[in-house]
Amino acid sequence: MRILVIEDETKVGSFIRRALEEESAAVDLCADGGEGLEWALGGSYDAIVLDLMLPNMPGLEILKRLRKEGLQTPVLILTARSQVDQRVQGLDAGADDYLTKPFAIEELLARIRVLLRRGTGEAKGILQVDDLVLNPASREVTRGGQRIELTSKEYALLEYLMRNHGRVLTRPMISEHVWNLDFDTFTNVIDVYVNYLRNKIDRGHERKLIHTVRGSGYVLRGD
Amino acid sequence: MRILVIEDETKVGSFIRRALEEESAAVDLCADGGEGLEWALGGSYDAIVLDLMLPNMPGLEILKRLRKEGLQTPVLILTARSQVDQRVQGLDAGADDYLTKPFAIEELLARIRVLLRRGTGEAKGILQVDDLVLNPASREVTRGGQRIELTSKEYALLEYLMRNHGRVLTRPMISEHVWNLDFDTFTNVIDVYVNYLRNKIDRGHERKLIHTVRGSGYVLRGD
């Protein structure tokens, strides 16, 4: 789960970042409007949180440009309470939802989950591959009805695999989405965590869901 | 698939290289501008990734010279966020697309796929010859709906054959694009791998797709 937060107030920004990271998201925080636009265009994010009051470039402008470029990523805008008109303009410009400051962080998390769900088209936001089920809202994972306990990183990895099931995910892609690293670390963390996941998810099951694609990466697949 | 990456930051460069190689591309990495120009002109690449900020020679200069020499290879330029003007100049100078740093590797891969597709004119990037189908995005190959498992090299070879189906490909051409070797090694690896592919793709099928052109090379052809 890769999320971009464009917010100039550092306190608010880092607060949001922290909350999202505790939900196992990989978060990029950006305090500048123009910069934020570039990041959004190049970053393949799953969702964007956008403050409408920014230096250099008004948030509304960013939003319009993103949509003009054909970017479909869900955007949640933040506005001051008083600025009703901004909010309306924002929604018109292609925002998917809004929140007025000040807001409860719980509220923000909940709304982001809704947006993510909308994107995948999965019913009720629940991800399912074969008899493996992941509920992002409760962070609960089960296989064949059996509950599986995962650590934060394991969960993040599994969620990424499930949201992209059937697609081969290369190590650089995984490292970017789950670890938020944008360079090669020459470690085998990913292999290690895939192994952890296998032990918890595939061990003892007839049908394996996590498959290695030698020389390429990994793929989560049912059939 | 042969790709040239001209990028002086070694970390970024090797990260890109790795990502592309996991997509079965043959990658040449070059950290110097002048050298990069030579390579690009001499190398018959399918695509070029060009950082605009390079030592010795500005990336823009390289691009202009390439186009002046009549090279049509698709070029994806990388720019720093702030340098909007550079990017514009780059596009004017003949770049096919751009990406601003930092970018998600996934985004880069996706854009390169688009550039490659543009060349071949294939719809949605899916390659098809007779009932043999290759999906570069998911790295999946099927014949007559039947799934075929390929190793990395086998896949790279098949992709090359399919992107050039109907054309006779000589051994030096194959060796350059799939193995990234530019001299004759006096081996018969290519014959060996063509044989592997035949076993997986043509064996048991009435219509053979891989044909030997004695004294020349190989060709993938339907009917």
Next chain:
DNA sequence: CTCGACGCTCAGCTCTTTCACAGCTCGTCA
């Protein structure tokens, strides 16, 4: 402060993949 959970590194092991090589087959041409 202590303990356990977690994130991660590292090194040794396993098994696939890649490739060299040699003997074979088959097409071509005299």
Next chain:
DNA sequence: TGACGAGCTGTGAAAGAGCTGAGCGTCGAG
């Protein structure tokens, strides 16, 4: 038809990709 060379293929060695158990540092809870 026979000789030659191009291409095919079975065998096995070497490399390397991936797996996994051991262990270390950090952080938060008790």
